[in-house]
Amino acid sequence: MDAEEKDIALINKYLDFQLSEKELVSFEKKLTTDTNFFQKLQTYQQSETIVTQAFENSKHQKRTEQWDKILDSEEKLEKKHIPWRWIGGIAAGFILVLSIWQFNNGQQEPDINTRIADAWNKKIGLSYNIIRGENKDSIRQIIRSAFEKYENGDYQKVITKLKDINQTQEAYEDALLLRGLSLYRTGNTTAALQTLDSLIQHPTGRKSYVAKWYEGLIYLDEGNLKAARQFLEIPSDNNQEIKLK
Amino acid sequence: MADERMEQIISKAIQGNELPFNTFLKETFTALLPKLLVLTKSRDEAKEVFIISMQKFWECFVIKQQKLPHNSIGYIYIMCKNAWLLQKREQERIAVLNNEIIHTQVDNQINESPENSAFDREMEAEEHTLKHKALTMALETLSPKCKTIMETDLDPKNQLKSLQEPLGYTNYQALVQAKYNCKKRLVKKVYELLNQLKETTLLNR
Structure with missing residues (x-):
C-alpha cells in the first residue's frame, strides 16, 4: 500500500x-x-x-427517524417513572385486595401460564380444517392434510411433508407457518423462530400478523417476556387476554 | 453483552427483523448516556451523536457483516467519541468560515466593486461544475454491475430488489452489500477526479 x-x-x-x-x-x-x-x-x-x-438513501433516513422516535419515547417513559416504593405499595395493596376477593369467591384466577395456554388454544390463523373439495394433490389439500397431522401431534411428518413447497407456490406462507410451529413442537426453537421471522418478512405480508402472534407466544413459553413484548400486549391484569401488538 | 446474543440480534437484522436491534439500541443508549453527556452536555446532542454512530455500526455489521467486536457497547462508545470529534471539528470549520464570510462582506461593503461579486459567483459556478463533472466521470469508471446498481438507485420508479435475480445475487442482503461497496468505490473515484480537475483548473488560469 x-x-x-x-x-x-x-x-x-x-x-x-x-x-x-x-x-x-x-x-x-x-x-x-x-x-x-x-x-x-x-x-x-x-x-x-x-x-x-x-444518491440519497431513503432507508437510512427512515431508520434515523425511527430510532429518533424510539429514543424519544424511551425518554418519556423515564420521566413517567414512579418511585419503586410506591410501586411496591400499590402491588402489595392490589395483592391483598385480590386475595380477599379470591377467598370470598372461592375462585382461582388464571395465572400467566393459563393465559398463554388459552392464547395457543385459540389456534389463530390455523383454520385449515375448512378446506374442502380440492383435488388431493392440490397444494391446499396438502396444507389441510399437514394441518391434520399437526393437530394429531405428528410434527415431524408435517415438517417432512411441507419441506419441498417453494416460494413460487400458492399457500407457501401457510406451509411456512405450519412448519415453523411444528419445528417448535419438536424442540427446534431456533429454527422455528427463524421460519416465523421469514414469514413476517415475506413480501405479501399475508401471514405476517399470525407469525408475529406465534413468535410472541414462543418467547412467552421460553420465559422471555421482553422479547415476547415486541409482538404481544401482555396485560398485567390476569383477567385480560394476551393480544397482538 | 454476550457475543451470542449480539450475533443473534445482527443475524435477525440481516434477515429483515429489526425489532431486537431496536431493543439493543434503547438499552445501549441508556447505558452510554451518562458518558455521552460528559462530551456533549445535552441529551439531544448525545442522541444525535449516538444515532449517527449507530448508523455506522449498522453499516459495518448488518450490511458489510464484519466480525463483531468483543465488547459491542464499548465499541459503540468509541464510535460516538469519533462522531462527536468529527462534529466538533465541522462546527469549528463552519464557525471559521462564517467569520471569513462576515469579514469579506464587511470588506466588500467598504471596497465595494461589481468585479469582486462577479468573481465570487464565477468561482461558485466553477466549483459546482467541477463537482458535477467529477461525479459524472466517476460513474463512467464503475463496472457495469456497479453502474446498474447505482443508476437503479437513482430511479424512484425502480426498486433495488428487482436487480437481485438479474445480477445473480443469492439474496437481497448480498445486493445491499454490493451497493454499499459500489458507493465506496464511487466516493474514492470522485475524490481522485476532483483532485485532478482542480489541478487542471489551476494550471489553466
Whole structure:
C-alpha cells in the first residue's frame, strides 16, 4: 500500500468512526501538523457529500427517524417513572385486595401460564380444517392434510411433508407457518423462530400478523417476556387476554 | 453483552427483523448516556451523536457483516467519541468560515466593486461544475454491475430488489452489500477526479 492509499484508508477509518482512542489522538495531531493530509481529508469529505447527496438513501433516513422516535419515547417513559416504593405499595395493596376477593369467591384466577395456554388454544390463523373439495394433490389439500397431522401431534411428518413447497407456490406462507410451529413442537426453537421471522418478512405480508402472534407466544413459553413484548400486549391484569401488538 | 446474543440480534437484522436491534439500541443508549453527556452536555446532542454512530455500526455489521467486536457497547462508545470529534471539528470549520464570510462582506461593503461579486459567483459556478463533472466521470469508471446498481438507485420508479435475480445475487442482503461497496468505490473515484480537475483548473488560469 503506497502512502496515498494509506492516507485514504486512514481517512476512511476516521469517517467510519472506527479509530481507537489512541488512533484518534494521533489523527487529530496529524491534521494540525500536516496541511497536505488536512487537505486530503477535506476533499475526501467533499467527495462523500457529493455522492451522498446524489444518491440519497431513503432507508437510512427512515431508520434515523425511527430510532429518533424510539429514543424519544424511551425518554418519556423515564420521566413517567414512579418511585419503586410506591410501586411496591400499590402491588402489595392490589395483592391483598385480590386475595380477599379470591377467598370470598372461592375462585382461582388464571395465572400467566393459563393465559398463554388459552392464547395457543385459540389456534389463530390455523383454520385449515375448512378446506374442502380440492383435488388431493392440490397444494391446499396438502396444507389441510399437514394441518391434520399437526393437530394429531405428528410434527415431524408435517415438517417432512411441507419441506419441498417453494416460494413460487400458492399457500407457501401457510406451509411456512405450519412448519415453523411444528419445528417448535419438536424442540427446534431456533429454527422455528427463524421460519416465523421469514414469514413476517415475506413480501405479501399475508401471514405476517399470525407469525408475529406465534413468535410472541414462543418467547412467552421460553420465559422471555421482553422479547415476547415486541409482538404481544401482555396485560398485567390476569383477567385480560394476551393480544397482538 | 454476550457475543451470542449480539450475533443473534445482527443475524435477525440481516434477515429483515429489526425489532431486537431496536431493543439493543434503547438499552445501549441508556447505558452510554451518562458518558455521552460528559462530551456533549445535552441529551439531544448525545442522541444525535449516538444515532449517527449507530448508523455506522449498522453499516459495518448488518450490511458489510464484519466480525463483531468483543465488547459491542464499548465499541459503540468509541464510535460516538469519533462522531462527536468529527462534529466538533465541522462546527469549528463552519464557525471559521462564517467569520471569513462576515469579514469579506464587511470588506466588500467598504471596497465595494461589481468585479469582486462577479468573481465570487464565477468561482461558485466553477466549483459546482467541477463537482458535477467529477461525479459524472466517476460513474463512467464503475463496472457495469456497479453502474446498474447505482443508476437503479437513482430511479424512484425502480426498486433495488428487482436487480437481485438479474445480477445473480443469492439474496437481497448480498445486493445491499454490493451497493454499499459500489458507493465506496464511487466516493474514492470522485475524490481522485476532483483532485485532478482542480489541478487542471489551476494550471489553466
